[in-house]
Amino acid sequence: MVFAVQCPNPKCRKFMLVEEHDLTKVVSCLLCKTPIRVGAPPAAPPPKSAPQK
Numbered sequence: 032m033v034f035a036v037q038c039p040n041p042k043c044r045k046f047m048l049v050e051e052h053d054l055t056k057v058v059s060c061l062l063c064k065t066p067i068r069v070g071a072p073p074a075a076p077p078p079k080s081a082p083q084k
């Protein structure tokens with residue numbers, strides 16, 4: 032599975048596809064070499080502080 036990321040460089044804005052296993056890494060833009068932090072996939076929401084007994 033691949034995900035689309037966009038280069039943060041306002042002069043570039045290139046869309047790239049990254050593999051699922053690269054989601055937690057920082058990739059470099061193919062054009063301008065700007066590091067792109069892909070970001071982790073949406074994880075489970077943090078547990079609320081509801082008391083569980």
Ligand SMILES: [Zn+2]
Binds near residue numbers: 038040043060062
């Ligand atoms: Zn770029």
